[in-house]
Amino acid sequence: MTEYVSESQQETERLGAEFANALKGGDVIAMFAELGAGKTAFVRGVLRGLGYDGYVSSPTFAFVNEYDTGDFILSHFDMYRIENEEQLYSIGYYDYLDDRHVLMLEWAENVEFALDDDTVRIHIYGSGDEPRRITIENG
Numbered sequence: 001m002t003e004y005v006s007e008s009q010q011e012t013e014r015l016g017a018e019f020a021n022a023l024k025g026g027d028v029i030a031m032f033a034e035l036g037a038g039k040t041a042f043v044r045g046v047l048r049g050l051g052y053d054g055y056v057s058s059p060t061f062a063f064v065n066e067y068d069t070g071d072f073i074l075s076h077f078d079m080y081r082i083e084n085e086e087q088l089y090s091i092g093y094y095d096y097l098d099d100r101h102v103l104m105l106e107w108a109e110n111v112e113f114a115l116d117d118d119t120v121r122i123h124i125y126g127s128g129d130e131p132r133r134i135t136i137e138n139g
């Protein structure tokens, strides 16, 4: 497990950009954190690291936003409203589990049942003006 402290949104984005270097098709990244902790900021950083400089926001209404990075498609999921396996199935989640996609999941707490031993787990602790503690555990 690696652990970081981030004092700002910009720092969280920089950590995301560094983390992006190690990604490869088929990776599933599960993010656990409270509301407003910085999950989307981290994903934005990942996308910046992969060379995407457009708008990145929580895919709350769409469930998933997709970004073609060249090597793989980064699929940014928001599981906030997912309650069970049937719902996860109905948004097409299982179709994304292949080597063409890298998945980043906000609110992974809600889909613990769908995660396996290979899943990378990121926790962000803290919210508001507090510094964040960010832990990354490889599967």
Ligand SMILES: Nc1ncnc2c1ncn2[C@@H]1O[C@H](COP(=O)(O)OP(=O)(O)OP(=O)(O)O)[C@@H](O)[C@H]1O
Binding pocket: 006, 007, 008, 009, 010, 011, 012, 033, 034, 035, 036, 037, 038, 039, 040, 041, 042, 058, 106, 128, 129, 130, 131, 132
């Ligand atoms: N160290 C930090 N890292 C990340 N964000 C921070 C930090 N300090 C303050 N912030 C602020 O916290 C907010 C994080 O918002 P963000 O949308 O990334 O969170 P989230 O976890 O995706 O929220 P949600 O659960 O609503 O999807 C931003 O307003 C950001 O400016």
Ligand SMILES: [Mg+2]
Binding pocket: 039, 040, 057, 058, 106
């Ligand atoms: Mg978010």
